[in-house]
Amino acid sequence: MRVLVIGSGGREHALCRSLSLDPKVTDLHCAPGNAGIAEVAALHTVTPTDPGAVVGLARRVEADLVVIGPEAPLVAGVADAVREAGIPCFGPSAQPAMIEGSKAFAKEIMVAAGVPTADARTCTTSEEAAAALDEFGAPYVVKDDGLAAGKGVVVTSDRDEALRHAAACERVVVEEFLDGPEVSLFALCDGTTAVPLQPAQDFKRAQDGDAGPNTGGMGAYTPLPWAPADLTEQVMREVVLPTINELARRGTPYTGVLYAGLALTSKGPKVIEFNARFGDPETQVVLDRLATPLGGLLHACATGALSGHGPLTYREGAAVTVVLAAENYPGTPAKGDVIEGLSEEVPGAYVLHAGTTLDDQGNVISAGGRVLNAVGTGPDVATARRTAYALLDKIRMRGSHHRTDIAASV
Numbered sequence: 001m002r003v004l005v006i007g008s009g010g011r012e013h014a015l016c017r018s019l020s021l022d023p024k025v026t027d028l029h030c031a032p033g034n035a036g037i038a039e040v041a042a043l044h045t046v047t048p049t050d051p052g053a054v055v056g057l058a059r060r061v062e063a064d065l066v067v068i069g070p071e072a073p074l075v076a077g078v079a080d081a082v083r084e085a086g087i088p089c090f091g092p093s094a095q096p097a098m099i100e101g102s103k104a105f106a107k108e109i110m111v112a113a114g115v116p117t118a119d120a121r122t123c124t125t126s127e128e129a130a131a132a133l134d135e136f137g138a139p140y141v142v143k144d145d146g147l148a149a150g151k152g153v154v155v156t157s158d159r160d161e162a163l164r165h166a167a168a169c170e171r172v173v174v175e176e177f178l179d180g181p182e183v184s185l186f187a188l189c190d191g192t193t194a195v196p197l198q199p200a201q202d203f204k205r206a207q208d209g210d211a212g213p214n215t216g217g218m219g220a221y222t223p224l225p226w227a228p229a230d231l232t233e234q235v236m237r238e239v240v241l242p243t244i245n246e247l248a249r250r251g252t253p254y255t256g257v258l259y260a261g262l263a264l265t266s267k268g269p270k271v272i273e274f275n276a277r278f279g280d281p282e283t284q285v286v287l288d289r290l291a292t293p294l295g296g297l298l299h300a301c302a303t304g305a306l307s308g309h310g311p312l313t314y315r316e317g318a319a320v321t322v323v324l325a326a327e328n329y330p331g332t333p334a335k336g337d338v339i340e341g342l343s344e345e346v347p348g349a350y351v352l353h354a355g356t357t358l359d360d361q362g363n364v365i366s367a368g369g370r371v372l373n374a375v376g377t378g379p380d381v382a383t384a385r386r387t388a389y390a391l392l393d394k395i396r397m398r399g400s401h402h403r404t405d406i407a408a409s410v
Contacts, residue, residue, distance in 0.1 A: 001295050002027040004058050005041065006048050006078070007069030008034050010323075010354030010373045011280035015067060015294070016041045017352065018287045022295035029061045035364045036353025048073045051081030058087050065090065065299050068256075071147055071277050075101040079256070088302035091256040092276050096247045099258075100276040103143045103173040110271060113246035115239050117271040120175035129166035132174035133159060143273075145171040153214055153273075178263035178270050183227065184220075184282045185260045187240040188297065190306035191253035194240050196232045198222050198289055198314060200282040201407075206330055208405045215330040216370060219406030220282045221320040221381055222289055226410070227264075235260060235269055243274070255301060284352055284373050285319035320384040321375045322392050322406045326355070327399025329369035337366045337398045344394035349376045349387045351395070366397060381410045 001024050005016055013036050019025045020040040031054075033043035044061070046053050049072050058066050066082045068074055068091035077094040091097075098105045104122040109115075121132040122145070133140050140162035144152030146169075154165040155177070166172045186197040200222040206212035228234075239260050247254045259275035287294065291313040300309040326333035333355075342351060342364060352375055355368020372395065376388025385407045392402060 001025050001064045001299065002062055003029070003065045003067060003295055004061055004063040005030045005067045005069060006046070006054060006073055008032050008037075009069065009280055009368070010352050010370060011278050011283045012069040013037050013352040013354070014284045014287050015069060015278070018290070018294040019067075022293040024293060025295040027061070029063070031057055034353045034367070035356040035358050036351065049076040049078065051076065051078045054078050055081050055085045055087075058082060059085070063087055065295070065302060067091070067298055069277060071097070071100050071275065074256075074276050075147060088299060089255075090298040090302045092254050093252065095252040096254045097276040099243075099247075099274045101147055103145045103273070104171065106274045107173065109243060109246055113242035115242055115271055116268060118175040118178050120173050122171065122173050123166065124171050126163065126167055129172060129174055130163060133162055136174065136176045139177045141175050141177050142166050143173045143175070144169040145173055155214070178265055178272060180263045180265040182272065183224065183231070183262045183264060183269075184279050185232065185235050185240075185262060186278060186282070186286060187236065187258045187260070188301050188306065189244050189254045189256060189258055190301045190304045191255050192244075192248065192304070193306040194236065194244055194258070195306060195309075195312065196236055196240070197286050197312070199224055199227060199232060200286050202279065202282050203403060203406055206325075206403075208403050213330055215325075217279070217281045217323065218325065218403045219320070219322045220285050221318065221384065221407040221410065222282070222285045223318060225381065231264075231269065235262065239269065239271055280354075281321050281323055281373055284321040284375055288319040288375060288377060289314045289317075291315050317377060317379045318381040318384040319375060319377050320381060320388045320407045321352070321373045322388050322402055323354070323370050324372040324374065324392060324395060324397065324400050324402050326366050326369055326371050326397075327401070329401075333366075333369035334399055335366050335368070337400075339364045339366060339371065339395065339397045341395040344391070346376075346387060346391040346394070348378055348384075349374060349391035351375070351391065371397065371400065381407050
């Protein structure tokens with residue numbers, strides 16, 4: 001199988017790493033990729049949101065499967081174009097991808113499907129936003145309706161901060177705050193059938209103790225030893241299957257991965273958000289534990305054959321990933337800093353690149369806000385955590401920062 005992965009972040013490096021370990025994947029390509037992905041896949045230059053360019057590249061490399069990593073190409077209709085060209089594609093079409101592209105659309109689908117979620121109001125004016133904030137009270141939850149690379153949500157007890165965020169967006173969704181621990185669950189879908197992956201938990205805030213601004217994610221771990229034993233079955237029954245059934249009923253079947261961001265409230269799991277792609281950095285740990293070969297699994301989703309694929313299998317033990325971020329992330333991150341120590345080794349650990357490239361001298365340098373992921377594995381979460389941080393301690397980059405408490409309380 002010849003596979004083309006679209007994207008350039010840590011999620012795409014995790015996907016490419018797992019695909020490279022699948023014996024049925026004989027040829028692996030990625031566009032545009034990064035310095036780490038270049039070690040396992042042939043890189044190509046492409047604009048990921050340009051449907052014609054992606055189709056042209058898929059034809060040139062004779063791809064048997066195209067895997068679209070980020071959300072922006074999905075909302076831009078890249079998956080539609082790939083499928084119209086007769087090439088199997090893992091990733092939803094533009095219309096169902098709006099479940100991430102528009103928070104208001106996601107709420108509409110959830111209400112129609114009877115999915116448990118926070119009560120919400122969609123607002124287009126400052127007056128509407130102010131009224132919604134007063135209705136729900138603090139802590140205030142204000143979400144940019146459109147794509148915001150994981151940083152469009154403000155959760156604050158400061159009403160003025162909430163109003164400023166609302167004013168900076170064309171349209172926002174203001175909703176009630178959901179208490180309880182958060183969990184990420186990915187479900188692989190082929191339009192009619194859905195299969196869950198192992199749940200994970202990520203850490204959104206930039207600083208230790210869940211302080212600081214919201215980010216795209218500063219670390220993650222799996223499994224969740226504290227989670228209810230029937231959590232996955234309950235979420236599939238109450239959230240995932242009603243959602244994909246509602247999308248299919250509307251004539252927009254969902255093919256790809258449906259990411260459910262959940263709060264485990266006192267009244268049961270409720271959806272915080274849906275994403276139309278693998279979450280980053282949860283993908284890095286979930287795929288590390290998945291023993292089922294990834295290429296055949298994603299191809300089954302893309303071709304409507306998931307029901308006949310067979311049960312998924314997992315490696316025993318745990319995985320923890322810690323993100324190394326650039327100076328000033330999640331603001332305007334510094335770029336171009338040389339990364340040292342990448343050749344250092346720690347048994348049971350490895351590095352996944354997120355925002356990296358090569359300079360003219362062949363040095364790996366930073367090229368984004370989240371630069372690297374240190375992934376540690378072990379028989380339990382505590383061991384995997386120590387392994388991840390042992391590897392991270394060997395890596396040096398000017399101005400870098402990371403959280404020191406990822407999975408510390410497990």
